[in-house]
Amino acid sequence: MKHNIYDLIGKACMTPEEGQKVYNLIYPELMANRPVELDFAGVDIFASPFFNFAIGQLLKDISSDTLNRLLKFSHLNAIGKQVLQRVMENSQQYYSNEKIRKAIDEVVSELANSL
Numbered sequence: 361m362k363h364n365i366y367d368l369i370g371k372a373c374m375t376p377e378e379g380q381k382v383y384n385l386i387y388p389e390l391m392a393n394r395p396v397e398l399d400f401a402g403v404d405i406f407a408s409p410f411f412n413f414a415i416g417q418l419l420k421d422i423s424s425d426t427l428n429r430l431l432k433f434s435h436l437n438a439i440g441k442q443v444l445q446r447v448m449e450n451s452q453q454y455y456s457n458e459k460i461r462k463a464i465d466e467v468v469s470e471l472a473n474s475l
Contacts, residue, residue: 361389366402373406379413390430401435405445416451
């Protein structure tokens with residue numbers, strides 16, 4: 361299944377809400393072991409929160425090997441590729457290492473409580 365991100369989100373993929381919209385669309389397909397292509401033609405601006413929610417949280421339930429096999433990206437510009445790669449590395453560490461996950465969750469919780 362191919363999804364045109366520009367039609368779905370627009371030229372800027374930045375917010376967690378936008379990322380969650382993409383996640384909700386592709387998660388069931390990936391869990392059913394069906395290939396997914398995300399086409400970023402026309403998208404110029406990327407931010408980590410978008411990819412954290414759209415792609416990063418997939419690693420909670422799907423192995424990186426399976427994700428690499430099923431999920432393809434097309435027309436992703438150089439900046440988008442850099443942001444995605446960083447998010448994937450961080451998410452992989454977060455979901456595969458309980459100590460890192462606990463430490464990050466504690467820091468985030470403390471920060472949220474201090475606001």
